[in-house]
Amino acid sequence: MNIKDSFFRLRYFVVACLIFFFTNISIAKETNIELLKQNWSFDGFFGKFDRTSLQRGYQVYKEVCASCHSMKQVSFRNLSEPGGPEFSEAEVKALASQYEVTDGPNGEGEMFTRKAKPSDKFKSPYPNENASRAANGGAYPPDMSVIAKARPGGSDYLYSILMGYEDKVPDNIKLEDGVYYNKYMPGNKIRMAKPISEGSVTYSDGTKATQEQIAKDVVNFLTWAAEPHLEARKKLGFKSVVYLLILTILVYLVKKKIWLRVEPKV
């Protein structure tokens, strides 16, 4: 009896420890400051991107981010694909043709420049990492293709960074030249100057360009860029979960019936 009691107590102890373990695993991860949590339209079981926000986000990327950050994995054609900003193909052609890219060699063995086509990747602002460092005081603006997946906290983290610049620097932090204070950056020091503020861009659809709005739009865009098939994944995910759930219930009933042969109900 004694042994049995202690066994049960032990089991609850194990369960309690497991709960502790799983709730604390996130604390063990680096970030120690609460991020600005947003209600993203792409969250949840039926998550979808807001098309107009993605289109505005592309504008922010093009006019602000792209002057320093590359986005090597994304092509212009992706902008018209389903599940993304869904620009029309004509619009994408026009957007691409604003850029000049180097192609070749041609028949004479010469490299030449031409207007970008939808099949081209986004053009990087610098020819290589060294050029990029040289132009940015030694700091390398990271490629933004998958940045929404490459940071703990993901989209919320990116949003927080964009909103986390503060003029008042705490006394215990000494800023060197070309370094800025950011509330949410690990270590609170960032080499990127505050990239967006109210009115950084002018939206053609009449949306008011507040800092929050711009940050939200560009983070939407970056999340899509990192996970262009997110909508397809969630759609297929829902279908497969429902399918498996029904199948599991049916198989459960079949199994129960089969086992009645060896375990008849008394």
Add this chain to the structure above:
Amino acid sequence: MNDQTSKTSKEHFEPVHTNKVGGSPFTGVTGWIDNRLPIIRMFRHEYLDFQVPKSLSYFWSFGGILTICLLLLIVTGISLGMHYKPDANQAFDSVEKIMRDVNFGWLIRYAHMNLASFFFIAVYLHIFRGLYYGSYKEPRELMWLLGIIIFFLMMATAFLGYTLPWGQMSYWGATVITNLFSAVPVVGDFIVTWLWGDYAVGDAALNRFYVLHWLIAFLIVGVVVFHVIALHIVGSNNPSGIEPKDTRDTVSFSPFTTSKDLLAMLVFLLIFVAVMMYAPNYLGHPDNYIPANPLVTPAHIVPEWYFLPFYAILRSIPDKLMGVVAMVSSIAVLGLLPWLDFSKVRSSVFRPIWKQCVFLFVLDFFVLMYIGGAPAEGIYLVIGRIGTAFWFAFFFILAPLVSIIEKPLPMPASIHEFEDWKKQGKIKTIRLFNK
């Protein structure tokens, strides 16, 4: 006539059969095939008529689940291999190409990634089942040993697979783990250079990691075949730990075990699909979406979650060589368990003290997992050392000691009596996985 008799009288010849054609219970085309290649007979014998203990709980479904996982890993892995490029300059981009441009590439890659994690979840439950119900005991010792070999191979191939996307964790994980070999006395540095094929982890290393990732995956298939053959010789253990004696104790594999395993597989698949589709990167590390950079070391180099307990053991020993030895032997020691635990009773259901030891061992596993993910300093290091000490004490002290001092509970004479006792509430088993 006379000649022949005179010949045979001089020497005696045994009749020989150079072929074994015939004997099939089937007729027609199946019979024709089965007479020449008896796989149909074997399949019926081993998977339809095969008798298994009636008292198996859902804990016995993980073998089947693992087989399915392995097959799915191979199918998704082959598909990925058709698009992946094992080149330090192209690996990261080729994975992104799979995620973006290959039809359903995102699905195949997320499936492969998450299946690796779920394979370990299932294998840990499978090993726990073996520990709790004494499946390692005579006559199943060899199966248990084969299982440990599979576990080692799994860890190797999982580690190699994690290096392939060539992200920051891939690169630095590979650097840390391959550097462990430098702890070998005298020839350590030579071995490391030989493993890398270079003086640092780079293109040459990535290329061979890719080849070895494939090779070991198929080695696992081979050892799994032996594991399953051995299972069909010694038979399944069961929650009572008592061997079946007559037909009251058993059911035929099909349709009873098959329907039950199918249900378990579907539940497992359901959880897997939900995680893969809604939180595909939850079990991974965000740093692996940053391309490998030999010049920037991540703040914390953390292995995949399933390595954390063993990583904690590695770090809890101050000496590098002894740390490696401790880590490897923390798994290898499982192989000694059939001889360290010499209690005649298999199932923990009848072993009140051992049962608690096993639960403490599980607790220790999770504590070490937590410690493996935490920084190796202060209180974490102390807890890690206590956890490591308990890990080995479980095998070398508790197992033999409990075998001697423990008085097993009264046991039923057979499996069907065990089932009756269960219905009468005389026996407590793990409720979660009972039918």
